[in-house]
Amino acid sequence: MPDLDMSPYAAFVWPAWGISALVLGAVTAGAVSASRKWKAELKRLEDDGEAMAQAAQSATGDQK
């Protein structure tokens, strides 16, 4: 079983682990959130592009 009593070095061990968890968590969250943001933006643009293409197609169809 893990022993969590770090005395007399608790003031060094816990900050080292805590900062590691915080920084790695922040980098992970940043990577995942940036990925979601750009994926959503790409989907929006692709949907807009399709809508524009359909509108252009129906406009040329009306002219015929």
Place this chain on the structure above:
Amino acid sequence: MFGLANPARFMSFTRPLTPVLWAIAAVLLVVGVWLSFAAPGDYQQGDTVRIMFVHVPASTLGLGAYAALGVSSFFALVFRHPLADAAARAAALPGAAFTALALITGSLWGQPMWGTWWVWDARLTSVLVLFLFYLGYMALRASIDDEQKAARAAAVLGLVGLINLPIVKFSVDWWNTLHQPASLLRAGGSSLDPVFLAPLLIMMAAYGALFLAIWLTAIRTEITRRRVQTLRARQALEA
């Protein structure tokens, strides 16, 4: 291997790989953290030995990420390949984070063991220089508006920084340092007791998988961002 240099092929190859890497990193981290705190305290260092399980992997990945950045910079500069540039750019932030963690956790380990937070010895100074190379690389990219010019200038800096990697690695052999010599990768095998070696290797594997997961996610994001920019430009022309 070179077929993966095609961004579309890279995206389809890494789509199933990325979640697998995230899962491997999570499992290894849970096991590694458990073993790190289940190991006994060292007879000399006491519980501060547990800082080793986050310090050594962070240092290793700080160096490894810069190697990835430097090699990608070489391919970006010589072959002008956009995927290589995306790979270099994506390695910078996680690499800087791992190097910062190596410096901070090393300082937290140094104070109780050496009696000082910091000394200007060759190992600590060369790792600080490595961190500054990361900051310089990111600052340079951010400071030039023209993305192609920024990529070329950053790639040159990325390549120059590769010189620092052997200096970091061999600094403890070439100079007298307060930092201990290599105890893992050295002639004659590891000098670590198996009770500490197992959790350390698992934590190193966990950090490695985590870096790969973050790196691949960031490269995929960079490719998506460039596709968005192309689509925006095309739609602006058509409008």
